[in-house]
Each structure stands twice: as structure tokens, then as C-alpha cells.
Amino acid sequence: MNYYDSNNLKKIPDLIRLAPEAAQSYLTFEHEVYEELKAIxxxxxxxxxxxxxxxxxxxxxxxxxxxxxxxxxxxxxxxxxxxxxxxxxxxxxxxxxxxxxxxxxxxxxxxxxxxxxxxxxxxxxxxxx
The missing domain is CATH 1.20.1290.10 (AhpD-like)
Structure with a gap:
């Protein structure tokens, strides 16, 4: 097994389904930090x-x-x-x-x-x- 195979990232939707509310909270936070905050x-x-x-x-x-x-x-x-x-x-x-x-x-x-x-x-x- 290669621990850092980029194909592993295809499993992210599976993780999101395991905890959709927590995942959505993270994704919303990430979007706000990178897209909505404009000081940097x-x-x-x-x-x-x-x-x-x-x-x-x-x-x-x-x-x-x-x-x-x-x-x-x-x-x-x-x-x-x-x-x-x-x-x-x-x-x-x-x-x-x-x-x-x-x-x-x-x-x-x-x-x-x-x-x-x-x-x-x-x-x-x-x-x-």
C-alpha cells in the first residue's frame, strides 16, 4: 500500500458521507477563509x-x-x-x-x-x- 497515493483522495466523498454535517462545516470554513475573507x-x-x-x-x-x-x-x-x-x-x-x-x-x-x-x-x- 502506498500511503500517499493521490488516488486516495478519491475516498474523500466517502469520508464526507460518514459525517456530512461536520464535513460541511469544514468546507464552509475553508470557503470563507480562502474566498470570502479579503484582507490577505x-x-x-x-x-x-x-x-x-x-x-x-x-x-x-x-x-x-x-x-x-x-x-x-x-x-x-x-x-x-x-x-x-x-x-x-x-x-x-x-x-x-x-x-x-x-x-x-x-x-x-x-x-x-x-x-x-x-x-x-x-x-x-x-x-x-
């Missing part, structure tokens, strides 16, 4: 969408939004620059979240020192997620 030009919306599609890793969305952007006069250079912006932003988010690792590391050492002076419970969960 459609060409820019498609460029944003294709950058986001690269972050989410959806090959269907990448294909769709690249083709729509291209039909609106978008260039390969703009596409790649948008992908680089998405890449840089994602990398920056990972880097800034690394501060939590340092805080957790420092917190653990402080807690360990405090707990060594107290009676510790036998079973303590490591994580609540």
Missing part, C-alpha cells in the same frame, strides 16, 4: 498554506497548494523561500523550547536535593501526559 490576497494565502503544509508534512496539501499558487503566478523561488521561512520558524520553535529542557534539568536537581531531606513516596509517576 489569495496568492499570499496559498503561499502561507504551502509553507504550513511543509510543516505539517502533508504531501496532498503540498501538491494542492503549490499548484494553486503556481496558477496564481507564483514562482519556484517564492515557494522555496516560503519553505525556508517555515523551516527556520520551526527550527526556532524547537530551539526556544529547548529552554524548557534546561529549566526541567535545573528543577530536577533542586527537587532532588529537597526530596533527599524528606521521606519519598514509593511510587511516583514520571509523567502525566
Amino acid at each position: 490576497p489569495l496568492r499570499t494565502k496559498e503561499l502561507i498554506a504551502l509553507a504550513v503544509a511543509h510543516v505539517t508534512g502533508c504531501p496532498y496539501c503540498i501538491d494542492t497548494h503549490v499548484k494553486k499558487f503556481q496558477s496564481l503566478g507564483g514562482t519556484r523561488e517564492e515557494i522555496f523561500e516560503a519553505v525556508l521561512v517555515a523551516t527556520c520558524t520551526r527550527a526556532g520553535a524547537v530551539l526556544s523550547h529547548a529552554t524548557h529542557s534546561l529549566v526541567a534539568y535545573e528543577e530536577d536537581r533542586t527537587q532532588e536535593q529537597q526530596m533527599s531531606n524528606e521521606v519519598q513516596p514509593k511510587h511516583k509517576p514520571d509523567c502525566f501526559c
Whole structure:
């Protein structure tokens, strides 16, 4: 099975039939965002969408939004620059979240020192997620 076969998209009507009201809500929302809201030009919306599609890793969305952007006069250079912006932003988010690792590391050492002076419970969960 090829998970990213474009023929899989032919199954979308089947999905819509499974939850028609929810599907219609999504389709209405999508139409409003792309067609009715006018603060951002459609060409820019498609460029944003294709950058986001690269972050989410959806090959269907990448294909769709690249083709729509291209039909609106978008260039390969703009596409790649948008992908680089998405890449840089994602990398920056990972880097800034690394501060939590340092805080957790420092917190653990402080807690360990405090707990060594107290009676510790036998079973303590490591994580609540």
C-alpha cells in the first residue's frame, strides 16, 4: 500500500458521507477563509498554506497548494523561500523550547536535593501526559 497515493483522495466523498454535517462545516470554513475573507490576497494565502503544509508534512496539501499558487503566478523561488521561512520558524520553535529542557534539568536537581531531606513516596509517576 502506498500511503500517499493521490488516488486516495478519491475516498474523500466517502469520508464526507460518514459525517456530512461536520464535513460541511469544514468546507464552509475553508470557503470563507480562502474566498470570502479579503484582507490577505489569495496568492499570499496559498503561499502561507504551502509553507504550513511543509510543516505539517502533508504531501496532498503540498501538491494542492503549490499548484494553486503556481496558477496564481507564483514562482519556484517564492515557494522555496516560503519553505525556508517555515523551516527556520520551526527550527526556532524547537530551539526556544529547548529552554524548557534546561529549566526541567535545573528543577530536577533542586527537587532532588529537597526530596533527599524528606521521606519519598514509593511510587511516583514520571509523567502525566
